[in-house]
Amino acid sequence: MKTISIVVPVYNEEANLEHFTQAIYDVMAKMSYEYELIFVDDGSRDGSRAILQKLQDKYDWVKPLLLSRNCGHQIAITCGMDHATGDAVITMDGDMQHPPALIPTLLDLWEKGYDVVQTIREATEGVSWFKKTTSKYYYRFLNAMSETEVYPGGSDFRLLDRQACDALCQYREHDRFIRGMVGTLGFSQAQVSFTAPERFAGTSKFSVKKMSKLAMDGILGYSVVPLRIAFYLGSLCALFSLLLFAHVIVEYLLGNVLPGWTTIMVCVALFSGVQLMLMGVMGEYVGRIFKEVKNRPLYMVMEKRGDYTHGKARKVEKVELGE
Template identity: 55%
Template sequence: MISIVTPVYNEEGNVVYFHDEVTKVMKGVDMDYEIIYVNDGSKDRTDELIHQLADSDPHVRALTFARNFGHQIAITCGMDFAIGDAVITMDGDMQHPPELIPKLIEKWQEGYDIVQTIRTTTEDAGPVKKMTSAGYYAFINAISTTRVTPGGSDFRLMDRKALETFKKFREHSRFIRGIVGGLGFKQTSIEFEAPARHAGVSKFSMRKMLHFAMDGIITNSTLPLRMAFYIGVLAAVAGVLVILHVLYCVIAGQAVPGWATMTILISIFGSLNLMGLGIVGEYLGRIFEEAKNRPLYWLQDDTASHADNPYRETHDHL
């Protein structure tokens, strides 16, 4: 069996079309399958639509979060509930082409445990997004011991044994691409060109993208902590040189009122202190979140629990 996990957030214009396209592809694959939709607190008709799909299609299971938990947590939830021998995760906006599914399965049947897709380009991506994306991957790979493939997406296939290992990673600040990259196992990749969204607009605002980027950096490297220390050392050396210069001016009788020097020093060391505290604060904040040991998510509804849902009859052992 193949499990297809799809997180959805305000995708009323995409989810039915996506489902039809995936169903067409899976009918051409000689395997049983399930499609798990995880509604990440949508405000539109997405939840209603995936429940309709679950009522009409025995291959569908709809999970509904009690609130918005984020894209990475939604993917994790679907993988927790998946029962397939292999699990494919993909977005429901048609930027992850369903026609690639047979190729992922083919690579899995060749013996690969993880088949990762790599975006070579995105149709509706502007030059700024392409440049910042390339710079981000270069930076994170420079500071991390775990390589994150440039252009890698959350469109991938994982074998059951790789999935069971992945499910042991329960941190709240999740960067799945980094986790999967560090799992090991036998991995391969497939390149693709991401088309434009079928409908709607991207849900990744600038704020969300920056938060996602920060999660990727902090969860994969402690180098920012070391950088704060090294910058502090350089600042201390610069401070000593400034002090020596001031002493020389005093001895040579060239001293002037020291307000300018004091202002410069306060500005330099004040900013460095705040920067260092900010970096340490980010790590402490993550530690605080993990120490609370709260669940990653909780559900408002699961269509498999409905007595009249065909999914319950087909997968009653759940």
């Protein structure tokens, strides 16, 4: 019998965990699969860990992993995939905005031969106009700059075949944008559209700061275009400065030189701003290189709860297509 691993990152979700677990049970109990539900607690500060212990005592297919600190949503998903041993791995959030009722559809497409089944969020109930608009144009901007296509509305609710999951687990960069990483795998992929309902309880843990970081990871992690833009912008500014210099020489020869304090200040401010911007872009890339060369672990698992005899972390080895 095939086994399905469901990976769910958790951060201060005490109000959602029991309801979500029951929803998973209601769906999976009707299907002919063995399954495990891997909750990765990402350093929660509420009662999430106590609830996970209660769920693990009640259901042997619930397997909590407790990280030593908050590492971020994308790292928590990675940890869960590293430990999952199912023939297929489904990643999703536990706030019910990724509907468990959609799981049979993902599995059906997987059984038809697709290695990756990606869900596409067409709309989200209760989301502000600002978030919808920024998300829409962010994906357009990202795809215009990157060689890897990321589907607009793509979410972290997806199914990965065992081979695709093992391949993705070989990606060990620290600043992770899994939606883009999946697009680089090259496996056969299907898409499923859905409308995300409102959260069952609580509020979103994705602050503007976290969303901005994820957006930056998507842009800088899969494109060198910002560096090229910096070069082109610097070239244009250099050309502009030469034209300005030529203008000053002509005015000097014509005897029309007047005190130009305002012009000087405007030019200094303009070029200083451009230089700082270009240094900032390069600094972002250098900072990411600095993180990678230290080669520190992506995460630390403080405690594994449940039976991991058949669900222990696998050594991630190189996967060749066709194995």
